[in-house]
Amino acid sequence: MSETIHPPPTAVPPLAGEVLIEARGLTKAFTKKGSEPFTAVAGIDFEVRRGEVFGFLGPNGAGKSTTMRMIGCVSPSTGGSLRVFGMDPVADGPAIRARLGVVPQEDTLDTEMQVRDNLHVYGRYFGLPRAVIRERTDRLLEFVQLSDRAGDKVEPLSGGMRRRLTIARSLINNPEILILDEPTTGLDPQARHVVWDRLYRLKQQGTTLILTTHYMDEAEQLCDRLVVMDKGRIAASGTPRDLIETYCTREVLELRFPLDEQDQAAEKTSGIADRIEVLPDRVLLYADDGEAALRSVHARGLEPITALVRRSTLEDVFLTLTGRTLVD
Known part of the structure; x- marks a missing residue:
């Protein structure tokens, strides 16, 4: 029987609704010499529970990606509190990152390497045994419908294929949380729907997904709950249907x-x-x-x-x- 993508076989079944991420007054300010401080995230509160799809919506510059970088332990906060898996991203960054998968806004694949080798190399970053990497690579390429391109180089792949490969790569360590920053930006409608289908399947398997997007149809298709950000603040939060019923006719x-x-x-x-x-x-x-x-x-x-x-x-x-x- 093949290994499931989530959770790892040795994981203890979590309590339903367990809070995985909690932010209170979370703030991120940037200061450049000779210029006024700029606050990208201005004291926001939110929590993400196990197994849900949580979305950050808003225009470019709203603070979505900055928030994701703080969750991903690559950019420390400058105010408020943030806990991921009950841990502090500053003090426990390596332990948190080992349990995360990240799909960045721009694909960072090695275009000169074969499709399968992009997953092999990434798996080695997590110290996984080669046999485990091979098994997971085969399973993940099948999951994202790229098994027939495993031996091809990345360079000639379409944008949609590269996005699916990036998603497969992000799952090589069996992450408990998958972070996706603008997962379908620049894709044509058909490719977007294929990516949505893969993400929906991950949700069905119990994976916790956090995504940023400025595509409202994407948020309605995927998100259980979401926040709308504007100028570094949360303008509204709730389920897609609740937000529509509250703020619109x-x-x-x-x-x-x-x-x-x-x-x-x-x-x-x-x-x-x-x-x-x-x-x-x-x-x-x-x-x-x-x-x-x-x-x-x-x-x-x-x-x-x-x-x-x-x-x-x-x-x-x-x-x-x-x-x-x-x-x-």
Whole structure:
């Protein structure tokens, strides 16, 4: 019988809902000579429990990656407290890192080496026996659907294949927590869905996943709980559905008008919806009943070029919280 990816065969079954990561007032400030201090993470609180997928959402520069680096024990905090597996990342960094898997924002594969050798070399960093590395390499390449490319060099692989290989490499030490920083940035839709499928399978196996993303559909697909970060702070937290129900209406009506008529048309929709958002290319009307809102639009003599009624999403949550789009 093949070894499961998680947990290791010798692991004691954990208590359900065990807190693996706990942060209280976590802060990270950078000081450069001759310039004002910059606070990237400004006193945030969160906890991650065993077996869940926890997400950090927000635009570039929100503090997501900085937070991940502190969790990964590669960047010390400058304030507050952080415990990972009940340990201090500064004092117990090596012990924590041995139990983590990390998928960085940029792939760091050796492109001149064969696919399988990238896993072999990485496994040796953890001091694993060669026989164990070989067994896990075969199993992990099968898991990420790269068994047929095991003997190929990395350089000609597609972006999606490289991302899956990076995920396989991060699992070579049977990590209890897998950290993923923007796991699908730059991938085409088909490749993104393949990566999502692999991550969902890891979740089903009980692996704890922590990811950063600015793709709201990704967060809705994968995350059990998440926080929305902006300017180093947590703007909101909860399950995807709870956030949508708390900060948005049930539906959104998207209207497109000729650009030279949009501002005037938007003014005429005043009072129809709970909230109106005017974007460069369309007008969003937040209402519990989108079809009723559309009828009211027509009753006021407005004829949009297109009209679409859809359910509210996490991107709408972000717009409600910050008044701007997710990607800066």
